[in-house]
Each structure stands twice: as structure tokens, then as C-alpha cells.
Amino acid sequence: MANVLVTGGAGYIGSHACKALKAAGFTPVTYDNLVTGWQDAVKFGPFEKGDLADRARLDEVFATYQPVAVMHFAALSQVGEAMSQPGRYWANNTGGSLNLIEAAVAAGCLDFVFSSTCATYGEHDNVVLDENTPQLPLNAYGASKRAVEDILKDFGAAYGLRSVIFRYFNVAGADPEAEVGEFHRPETHLVPLVLDAIDGKRDALTIFGTDYDTPDGTCIRDYVHVCDLVDAHVLGLQWLKDGKGSQIFNLGTGSGFSVREVMDKAEEVTGSKVPCTVGPRRAGDCTKLVSGSTRAITDLGWNPQRSSLEMMIADAWKWHQTGNYEA
Ligand code: UDP
Numbered sequence: 001m002a003n004v005l006v007t008g009g010a011g012y013i014g015s016h017a018c019k020a021l022k023a024a025g026f027t028p029v030t031y032d033n034l035v036t037g038w039q040d041a042v043k044f045g046p047f048e049k050g051d052l053a054d055r056a057r058l059d060e061v062f063a064t065y066q067p068v069a070v071m072h073f074a075a076l077s078q079v080g081e082a083m084s085q086p087g088r089y090w091a092n093n094t095g096g097s098l099n100l101i102e103a104a105v106a107a108g109c110l111d112f113v114f115s116s117t118c119a120t121y122g123e124h125d126n127v128v129l130d131e132n133t134p135q136l137p138l139n140a141y142g143a144s145k146r147a148v149e150d151i152l153k154d155f156g157a158a159y160g161l162r163s164v165i166f167r168y169f170n171v172a173g174a175d176p177e178a179e180v181g182e183f184h185r186p187e188t189h190l191v192p193l194v195l196d197a198i199d200g201k202r203d204a205l206t207i208f209g210t211d212y213d214t215p216d217g218t219c220i221r222d223y224v225h226v227c228d229l230v231d232a233h234v235l236g237l238q239w240l241k242d243g244k245g246s247q248i249f250n251l252g253t254g255s256g257f258s259v260r261e262v263m264d265k266a267e268e269v270t271g272s273k274v275p276c277t278v279g280p281r282r283a284g285d286c287t288k289l290v291s292g293s294t295r296a297i298t299d300l301g302w303n304p305q306r307s308s309l310e311m312m313i314a315d316a317w318k319w320h321q322t323g324n325y326e327a
Pocket of ligand 1: 079170188189190191193205206207208209219220221259282285
């Protein structure tokens with residue numbers, strides 16, 4: 001079976017991608033420094049501990065496994081942290097990615113699938129966010145990812161590197177079989193925090209701002225199920241193998257939900273109230289991020305099946321209750 005190098009394969013999205021790759025007949029080789037990942041999540045192929053900054057280690061792993069492609073998930077991804085520690089984001093997300101891309105090219109591994117983000121778009125009033133929307137990130141997280149997109153473009157021109165870039169909207173949910181799920185330490189993402197607050201693993205959820213220009217005053221995001229998201233990655237890999245060339249795809253459903261709507265749905269799914277308090281806005285947050293593109297559906301053949309808010313929260317709740325998750 002062909003090997004695919006999965007950076008960040010011990011993380012939330014990467015571990016789900018490994019499961020999907022294995023199901024599609026590939027061997028996912030996880031490369032992860034375990035700073036935010038979790039070794040128990042590496043269940044679907046070999047594990048190689050390593051840091052993106054370690055070029056010699058990367059070269060060794062490319063030589064050992066001869067991967068046919070790279071799926072690059074490893075990154076720091078917290079907006080709040082990116083505002084307070086931007087250097088870590090530039091060094092890890094951009095510098096680390098450059099190192100990885102150079103190692104891939106040196107190894108002759110020229111098919112590359114990259115996790116980018118809707119945070120590269122920034123704030124746009126009344127603009128449909130499609131792949132041609134100008135990228136004006138509000139935080140170092142989005143900026144560090146946008147820079148990698150530029151690197152991929154330049155390496156495509158110079159060395160023939162072919163890339164599929166996915167700009168994720170908000171990823172939620174978990175493997176319905178609960179083999180893997182969402183776990184961050186510390187947790188900062190809305191859905192797991194809501195579930196933690198419901199079952200008392202944490203204090204009340206703090207809503208970051210109720211004075212946004214939205215119907216209920218809270219931020220609006222486009223949530224996509226992690227299983228649908230990783231399915232798109234397998235299609236992206238196939239796209240590259242079919243010789244269709246470099247392309248950028250938004251991965252969102254086109255439906256936006258406010259923080260309060262997510263809380264309401266979680267109450268409906270779990271039958272319990274979400275204890276909450278209202279806090280100030282979180283620096284770096286955009287009012288609304290909703291995908292306005294169907295390119296992934298029309299061109300890639302993506303068919304998201306689990307991305308209703310209800311199913312995402314139900315799958316996350318199931319994972320949450322396995323106890324594999326430690327708050
Ligand atoms: N959010 C919140 N309280 C929290 C965590 C998140 O109100 O404790 C809000 C956040 O301001 C944003 C939305 O929930 O509007 C989604 O945030 P998350 O960190 O999950 O993802 P992001 O949009 O930053 O990628």
C-alpha cells in the first residue's frame with residue numbers, strides 16, 4: 001500500500017485523516033512532535049516522532065517511507081495564542097512548513113495537501129467568501145497559514161510541486177465510531193468547551209462577546225464535520241494523483257451558526273443546560289466566517305454527509321462520553 005506522510009497525525013484532524021486514508025487503501029505515516037498531539041490517537045499506521053524544524057529527521061522519514069504524498073496538518077491553531085505569541089506561529093506554522101516543503105521537494109515527493117484556514121480571509125462585510133476573496137488575515141494564525149500558501153505557489157512554479165490547499169472553516173464533531181475525537185490541551189474550541197461545561201468537567205462557558213453585528217450579537221461560524229473534512233482530503237489526494245494540478249478549495253457548508261445557536265443545539269442534543277457567562281470579545285476574532293463557495297462539491301465531488309449541527313454535536317458528545325477525553 002502506498003504511504004502518505006501525515007504531519008500532525010496525532011492531532012484532532014490528522015488522526016481522523018489517518019483513519020480515512022487507511023480506509024481508502026493508503027498507509028498513513030504519522031509525523032508529529034506530540035506538543036499538541038496525542039500518541040494514543042495514532043492507530044492507523046506507523047508513528048514517527050519528529051518536529052517540523054528538524055530537517056535531518058524529515059529527510060530520514062522521507063527516505064524510509066518514500067511517501068507518494070504529504071498531508072500537512074501539523075500546526076498551532078489558536079487565534080488567542082497567535083495574538084499573544086505571534087513568533088511561535090510564524091516559526092512553527094510558516095518556518096516549519098517551509099522546512100517540510102523543502103524536504104518533500106528534495107525527496108521528489110511532489111504531491112502536497114495542505115490545511116489552510118478561513119482565518120486567512122479576515123473580516124469582509126457582506127462579501128461572499130470564496131476562493132478568490134482577498135486574504136486579509138486579522139491574526140498571526142491566519143497570516144502564518146497564508147504565507148504557506150504563497151510558499152506552495154512559488155515551489156509549484158520553481159519545482160513542479162503540486163498542491164491542494166484546503167481552507168477550513170470551523171471543524172467540529174468526531175469519528176462516529178469514537179475511535180478518535182477532539183482533544184486539545186488546553187481546549188479552546190467552542191464545541192468541546194460547551195460539552196465540558198454541560199457535564200461539569202469545566203466551569204461555565206464564557207461567551208466571547210455579545211455585541212457583534214449579528215442577529216443575537218455573538219460571532220457566526222460555518223461548522224463542518226471532521227469526517228466530511230477528511231473525506232475531502234482523500235479526494236484531494238486523488239485529484240493530485242489524477243494529474244489535475246494545484247487547486248484551492250474552501251471546506252465549509254455555507255451555513256453559519258452563532259455561538260448561542262451552537263449552545264442551543266448542544267442543549268437539545270444532550271438534554272442539559274449549558275452554564276455560561278458573558279465575557280469580552282476575544283482579540284483576533286472575526287464577526288462572521290461562512291464559506292460562499294461550492295467548488296469542493298462541484299469540482300472535487302465532495303459530498304458532506306455529517307455536517308448538520310445536530311450530527312456534529314451528537315458525534316462530539318458520543319466521543320466526549322467515552323472518557324478518552326480528559327478535560
Ligand atoms: N468562543 C466562545 N467561547 C469560548 C470559545 C470560543 O465564545 O470559550 C467563540 C469564539 O469567539 C468564536 C467561536 O466560538 O466566535 C468559535 O471559536 P473557536 O475557538 O472554536 O474557533 P475559531 O473560530 O477561533 O477557529
